[in-house]
Amino acid sequence: QKEVEQDPGPLSVPEGAIVSLNCTYSNSAFQYFMWYRQYSRKGPELLMYTYSSGNKEDGRFTAQVDKSSKYISLFIRDSQPSDSATYLCAMSAIGQGGKLIFGQGTELSVKP
Amino acid sequence: NAGVMQNPRHLVRRRGQEARLRCSPMKGHSHVYWYRQLPEEGLKFMVYLQKENIIDESGMPKERFSAEFPKEGPSILRIQQVVRGDSAAYFCASSPTSGKGEAKNIQYFGAGTRLSVL
Numbered sequence: 020q021k022e023v024e025q026d027p028g029p030l031s032v033p034e035g036a037i038v039s040l041n042c043t044y045s046n047s048a049f050q051y052f053m054w055y056r057q058y059s060r061k062g063p064e065l066l067m068y069t070y071s072s073g074n075k076e077d078g079r080f081t082a083q084v085d086k087s088s089k090y091i092s093l094f095i096r097d098s099q100p101s102d103s104a105t106y107l108c109a110m111s112a113i114g115q116g117g118k119l120i121f122g123q124g125t126e127l128s129v130k131p
Numbered sequence: 132n133a134g135v136m137q138n139p140r141h142l143v144r145r146r147g148q149e150a151r152l153r154c155s156p157m158k159g160h161s162h163v164y165w166y167r168q169l170p171e172e173g174l175k176f177m178v179y180l181q182k183e184n185i186i187d188e189s190g191m192p193k194e195r196f197s198a199e200f201p202k203e204g205p206s207i208l209r210i211q212q213v214v215r216g217d218s219a220a221y222f223c224a225s226s227p228t229s230g231k232g233e234a235k236n237i238q239y240f241g242a243g244t245r246l247s248v249l
Contacts, residue, residue, distance in 0.1 A: 025173070051236045062135075062222055062240040063174070107173060116187045117162065117226055117236050121173040 022046050025108055025122025034131050038095040042108035042122045045089065049110040049120075052084050054093045057105045057124065066106075067093065098129045133158065135225050135241035136205075143247045150210040150217070152244045156225030163206045164238060165198060168220040180206060213248045220245050 025042045032038055040054075050071055055063035067082040069075050069091075075082045081094040091110075095102055108122040136155040144150050156163050161182050166174040179187040180200040191198065195213075200206040210217055224238035 023173075027171075053237075055240070060245075062137075062242040065237065065239060068237055109174075111236060116179050117164070117238065118176045118179060118187060118189075119164070119166075119174070119224075119238060120176070121166075123173040 020045060022120050023108065023110060023122045026125055027123050029126040029128060031128045031130060032098055034098060034100060034129055036098050036129070038098050038102070038127060038129075040093040040095075040106050040108075040125050040127070042091050042110075043089055044091075044110060044120075046110075046112065046120075047086075047089070048112035048115075050113050051111045052082070052091050053109040053119070054080075054082055055107040055109060057107060059104075063107055100129050100131050103128045135223055135239055137223050137241035137244050139244060140242060141245050141247070143249065144213045145249050146214055147212050150213050150246055152208040152210075152221050152223075152246070154206040154208070154223030154225075154241060156206070156223075157239055160225035160227055160239075162226040163200050164224040164226070165206075165208050166222045166224065168222060168243075170219075174222060177208070210246075213246075215248045218246055218248045 023044045052069045054067040056066050057063045069082050069084050072084045072086045079096045083092045105124040105126045107124045109119040163180045165177040168174045176190040178191050178198045195211045197209045220243045222243045224240045226238045
């Protein structure tokens with residue numbers, strides 16, 4: 020079993036839709052949770068960063084962490100064609116030197 | 132403020148040759164991480180370095196791969212005697228040297244080096 024599970028998609032939505040992206044994990048020691056966006060043949064770009072449980076909002080993006088369920092989510096409101104990319108969840112545990120464990124990534128396509 | 136710089140962006144090697152990938156962290160960062168991304172897979176951790184020290188190399192293959200981060204100059208990921216299975220995108224990330232505890236865990240990625248082994 021992978022430490023971090025993420026549905027690879029692809030996920031296709033119409034412009035303006037609300038997008039929900041999710042990851043589950045098995046290691047209860049994870050405390051830091053991140054979402055990265057990666058355009059084709061580019062490097063990952065940090066979108067959201069959350070420590071421990073709770074919600075965080077930044078513009079059209081909301082990240083949620085539910086440590087009791089070992090489940091994290093990223094919501095994108097009013098999705099735009101420019102949001103079309105692969106979204107990677109990543110997490111790390113205290114005392115592991117910042118090593119990030121990534122999900123496989125979900126490929127998102129927002130259709131005009 | 133320049134981001135994480137990786138070069139070359141693309142590297143083609145024949146089987147048995149050596150590949151050297153370079154990474155300059157963001158200004159003010161002294162922690163460097165290397166990750167590998169195989170086609171259709173997520174990023175896999177390889178190694179974590181600070182200046183002149185390897186902190187965690189648990190993701191590095193035992194043979195042919197090595198990494199360094201000298202006192203002066205960029206971090207180098209070196210792959211000796213490359214094989215076709217080494218073809219992948221290699222990403223470098225850096226994180227801050229100081230700051231609040233949480234911020235120190237944020238990693239910023241470079242654009243990657245795409246290695247193709249013929």
